[in-house]
Amino acid sequence: MSDEMSNWFTIEKIDETTFAISEYGHWEEVHSYLLIGDTKALLIDTGLGIGNIKEEAEKLTALPIKVVTTHAHWDHIGGHGLFHDIAVHKEDAHWLIKGLPIPEQVIKSNVIKDLNTGLTPKEFNIHNYQVFKGNPSEILKDGDTFDLGKRSIRVIHTPGHSPGHICLWEEERGYLFTGDLIYKGTLYAFYPSTNPLQFKQSVDKISSLEVVKILPAHHALDIKPDFIQKVKAGFETIEKLGKLRQGSGIFAFEEFMIQI
Secondary structure, eight states, rough: OOOOHHHHHHEEEEEEEEEEEEEETTTOOOOEEEESSSSSSEEEEESSSSOOOHHHHHOOOOOOEEEEESSOOGGSSSTTTGGEEEEETTTHHHHHHHHOOSOOHHHHHHHTTTTTTSOOOOTTTGOOOOOOOOSEEEEOOOTTTTOOSSOEEEEOOOOSSSOOOEEEEEEETTOOOOOOOOSSSEEEETTTTOOOOHHHHHHHTTTOOOOEEEEEEEEOOOOOOTHHHHHEEEEEEHHHOOOOOSSSOEEOOOEEEEEO
């Protein structure tokens, strides 16, 4: 494996069997996560598709790897084509099967926007870039669990950012993998396929969990558990203003923004 390829991904150890596979050379600073059990490994999202995330994951485990999709947006399914065992919530499955309803050139423009080309693999060529389209091997619903062998991960359906957005909850360790529901940055609920009210309801839904560590899909990893309550309060503020509807604009809070 080339040094150029290795430079693209940053591997951050959360614990002995949990790793963040991060792409800091792109403006979205995407995180995917590898969870290793006794018999299987779970890869939460596959990132941008700029580097070969399968090779990175296989450096960390020899176990069979199942991919679970927090949501089927282009920046989280970039490496899906490298895997055969892919799970997605039923409400986002059509985007994997039929393709995203976004022009290819728009996606390519976002891929190369503010890209640190000094880190990209020499094999990467935007002209050859294709967004994954294919049939998932498993359709998920709220409450489904993944048994990795002495390690269990539960699906929590958290729509709002996308109809089939999910968080992954590991109760035993208190880990909540939040996808694009919770992170430090701008939370997006202004696209036609988003729903600000559902977004708020999903934040409410996870706010009662006894979270020890938030593991987001973008930007800073050092997020304290009480950040969920801050986002919850933010949505409550917008709702009290009567503006929890698309087109209301951008609302700035201390450590994040909400665009609806």
